[in-house]
Amino acid sequence: MSQTPSPLLCLGATSLIGGALWALPDRPRLIGVSRRPPPEGVAPGDRWINADLGDPAPLPVREVETALGLAPIWVVAPAVDRLARAGITRIVAFSSTSRWTKARSADDAEREIADRLARSEDAFITACDRAGIGWTLLRPTLIYREGQDGNVSRLAGLARRFGVIPLAGTGAGLRQPVHAQDLARGALAVLDHPVTRGRAYDLPGGETLSYRAMVERVFEGMGRRPVVLSVPPQLWRAGFAVAGRFLPGANAQMGARMEADLTFDSGPAQRDFNWRPRDFRPRFPA
Numbered sequence: 001m002s003q004t005p006s007p008l009l010c011l012g013a014t015s016l017i018g019g020a021l022w023a024l025p026d027r028p029r030l031i032g033v034s035r036r037p038p039p040e041g042v043a044p045g046d047r048w049i050n051a052d053l054g055d056p057a058p059l060p061v062r063e064v065e066t067a068l069g070l071a072p073i074w075v076v077a078p079a080v081d082r083l084a085r086a087g088i089t090r091i092v093a094f095s096s097t098s099r100w101t102k103a104r105s106a107d108d109a110e111r112e113i114a115d116r117l118a119r120s121e122d123a124f125i126t127a128c129d130r131a132g133i134g135w136t137l138l139r140p141t142l143i144y145r146e147g148q149d150g151n152v153s154r155l156a157g158l159a160r161r162f163g164v165i166p167l168a169g170t171g172a173g174l175r176q177p178v179h180a181q182d183l184a185r186g187a188l189a190v191l192d193h194p195v196t197r198g199r200a201y202d203l204p205g206g207e208t209l210s211y212r213a214m215v216e217r218v219f220e221g222m223g224r225r226p227v228v229l230s231v232p233p234q235l236w237r238a239g240f241a242v243a244g245r246f247l248p249g250a251n252a253q254m255g256a257r258m259e260a261d262l263t264f265d266s267g268p269a270q271r272d273f274n275w276r277p278r279d280f281r282p283r284f285p286a
């Protein structure tokens with residue numbers, strides 16, 4: 001008789017990827033960790049642990065070997081020693097391609113994010129190696145999940161509210177938005193491929209398209225004709241102080257980046273765990 005596989009410990013269970021993972025019809029049993037109460041949909045066989053990962057108290061788990069780190073890597077890295085003591089021997093954790101894209105930003109806060117990601121990745125790897133935990137790092141690009149995220153869904157909200165989306169310049173910079181559900185499935189696929197142990201992967205979405213085309217797809221996903229307003233970059237910068245709070249990304253530096261290509265190679269992930277994410281065709285209520 002086959003044994004029931006042990007559940008996966010899901011750190012950051014309420015994150016975008018966590019929400020998509022819990023909603024998968026064919027997912028394994030999960031033990032969610034969050035500072036918040038359990039959401040709807042915690043099935044019999046799942047568990048929910050209310051815990052702060054920054055708290056040094058032991059995690060109340062037994063006979064669980066595998067953890068998914070869906071919280072920020074700077075939250076997961078300091079928890080690795082506690083996870084090892086709880087019996088975890090394998091972790092798949094998420095970082096971000098912002099490690100690369102924000103490293104040369106003109107904005108101090110953005111460079112600090114890139115630096116924090118880099119330091120936290122290093123700390124995560126060192127702690128896992130020291131504890132004998134098999135690790136994999138996944139770095140998504142821009143994550144979306146219709147109605148849930150603060151990027152693409154915010155663009156849809158803007159289109160619904162104002163009927164128009166402004167762009168800094170032509171919006172020619174290339175993007176590769178990635179769906180949270182593809183990332184949830186990707187993390188599970190990593191666990192089936194031992195070659196991924198001790199490796200880090202950039203995880204772009206299935207389609208590379210300009211920022212402008214991405215915005216047009218958002219309109220199309222609402223069944224609307226795209227209305228895009230091209231604003232000269234200097235005007236964007238000046239106008240940001242007034243209109244910035246309505247705009248996705250919420251910093252002036254984003255305007256400069258709309259002309260820049262932020263693209264990554266999915267080849268290593270395709271090769272090692274069959275990474276095949278969807279094209280960018282989001283659907284939103286009109």
Ligand SMILES: NC(=O)c1ccc[n+]([C@@H]2O[C@H](COP(=O)([O-])OP(=O)(O)OC[C@H]3O[C@@H](n4cnc5c(N)ncnc54)[C@H](OP(=O)(O)O)[C@@H]3O)[C@@H](O)[C@H]2O)c1
Binds near residue numbers: 034036054075141
């Ligand atoms: N959003 C993006 O576009 C994007 C792009 C690239 C990479 N990423 C990475 O992908 C992952 C998921 O991103 P996300 O935007 O969905 O989530 P997020 O906002 O970065 O993370 C929020 C999650 O972390 C948990 N968390 C934070 N501090 C915690 C603590 N002290 N103790 C316990 N849990 C804690 C939160 O749980 P509770 O609040 O429920 O406790 C929540 O589930 C993250 O690693 C993120 O850095 C995100």
